[in-house]
Amino acid sequence: MSKVLVLNGPNLGRLGSREPEIYGSLNFAELISQVLEVAEQLGLDVEVRQSDSETELIHWLHEAVDSGSHVVINPAAFTHYSYSLRDACALVTKAGLKLIEVHISNPHAREEFRHNSVISAVSTGVIAGFGIKGYLLALGAIV
Ligand code: DQA
Numbered sequence: 001m002s003k004v005l006v007l008n009g010p011n012l013g014r015l016g017s018r019e020p021e022i023y024g025s026l027n028f029a030e031l032i033s034q035v036l037e038v039a040e041q042l043g044l045d046v047e048v049r050q051s052d053s054e055t056e057l058i059h060w061l062h063e064a065v066d067s068g069s070h071v072v073i074n075p076a077a078f079t080h081y082s083y084s085l086r087d088a089c090a091l092v093t094k095a096g097l098k099l100i101e102v103h104i105s106n107p108h109a110r111e112e113f114r115h116n117s118v119i120s121a122v123s124t125g126v127i128a129g130f131g132i133k134g135y136l137l138a139l140g141a142i143v
Pocket residue numbers: 010011012074075076077078079102103104105106107114
């Protein structure tokens with residue numbers, strides 16, 4: 001059974017109450033349950049995690065490499081400036097594992113600083129603007 005780590009960056013634990021007009025009204029627990037339901041349908045072994053810490057996210061990406069797990073990652077604001085997170089993401093794809101970058105909103109339709117992703121160039125693919133459905137599409141893409 002393929003393993004997938006679904007990683008979420010800063011402030012995503014606040015889903016539901018954080019700018020619901022942008023990120024929707026579903027909370028993080030509900031996101032986890034939808035992801036796990038689809039994971040089961042697709043026959044994937046999935047774990048969902050969230051951290052506000054760059055260090056912790058980097059360690060989880062190292063863990064993905066060591067355990068042979070594919071990654072779905074919403075790097076949140078780190079998307080736009082974290083070169084260390086980018087380098088850790090590159091380790092995943094260089095190891096022959098898939099790494100799908102997901103955004104709930106469409107960053108290209110928002111403030112200018114959100115238009116650039118330092119992660120996309122080392123990702124297998126990017127899904128943005130489809131709400132939390134993006135996570136479910138990403139699992140399908142891995143299969
Ligand atoms: C986000 C978009 C980022 O610009 C923002 O900083 C986030 C969430 C998204 O899912 O749309 O925290 O990654």
